[in-house]
Amino acid sequence: NAGVTQTPKFRILKIGQSMTLQCTQDMNHNYMYWYRQDPGMGLKLIYYSVGAGITDKGEVPNGYNVSRSTTEDFPLRLELAAPSQTSVYFCASSYSPESQPQHFGDGTRLSIL
Amino acid sequence: AQTVTQSQPEMSVQEAETVTLSCTYDTSESDYYLFWYKQPPSRQMILVIRQEAYKQQNATENRFSVNFQKAAKSFSLKISDSQLGDAAMYFCAYRSGGGSQGNLIFGKGTKLSVKP
Numbered sequence: 001n002a003g004v005t006q007t008p009k010f011r012i013l014k015i016g017q018s019m020t021l022q023c024t025q026d027m028n029h030n031y032m033y034w035y036r037q038d039p040g041m042g043l044k045l046i047y048y049s050v051g052a053g054i055t056d057k058g059e060v061p062n063g064y065n066v067s068r069s070t071t072e073d074f075p076l077r078l079e080l081a082a083p084s085q086t087s088v089y090f091c092a093s094s095y096s097p098e099s100q101p102q103h104f105g106d107g108t109r110l111s112i113l
Numbered sequence: 114a115q116t117v118t119q120s121q122p123e124m125s126v127q128e129a130e131t132v133t134l135s136c137t138y139d140t141s142e143s144d145y146y147l148f149w150y151k152q153p154p155s156r157q158m159i160l161v162i163r164q165e166a167y168k169q170q171n172a173t174e175n176r177f178s179v180n181f182q183k184a185a186k187s188f189s190l191k192i193s194d195s196q197l198g199d200a201a202m203y204f205c206a207y208r209s210g211g212g213s214q215g216n217l218i219f220g221k222g223t224k225l226s227v228k229p
Contacts (some may be wrong), residue, residue, distance in 0.1 A: 031214070033217075041222075042117070042204050042206075042219030043158075043219045045216045048214050048215075058216060090158060096215070101148065101160045102217060104157065106155075106157055107156045107157075
């Protein structure tokens with residue numbers, strides 16, 4: 001019973017590099033989310049998806065891109081890494097957007113040096 | 114826009130005692146959900162308890178209960194018989210109802226320490 005799986009768990013990038021954070025869920029959830037958590041702060045929404053082929057921006061989308069080609073996968077792409085993107089990234093999913101709680105992955109700690 | 118405020122950056126409780134974590138929120142919506150998440154040092158986000166705004170009865174889950182005051186827009190978490198494993202960051206979160214995209218809006222968190 002894997003739930004929401006994020007890879008990698010840790011990564012160090014140099015400024016200007018690109019990378020993709022992977023997120024997959026095996027619960028057949030339509031709704032998926034990417035959040036970032038900066039030190040001493042709560043989570044903020046980067047992007048979300050309500051189903052395969054449908055994505056939209058959240059509160060802090062600049063510098064990121066997403067795609068949703070399948071129900072299971074929701075990768076987050078950083079094109080030109082900047083120090084301001086140093087954060088912990090969480091992927092989450094839920095069956096419905098309202099009453100059902102979100103299931104979170106274990107997070108990816110990303111440092112941009 | 115909805116906001117969530119946790120006014121206690123840190124709290125401390127003696128093992129076996131009771132502690133209450135505060136949360137207030139601001140919204141003009143009538144249909145919404147409120148959650149408390151626990152984040153231990155392992156970084157996992159663990160759902161502790163949830164409350165539907167249309168329910169007047171306060172939610173309870175074993176040692177965890179909430180005091181939901183809708184008019185005051187307050188949603189505090191009470192932890193009874195505190196255990197060492199309760200030490201963690203606790204986040205209050207808001208979620209719109211009624212056809213929203215369903216994302217959570219988080220407070221900044223309260224760090225709870227449990228003293229043996």
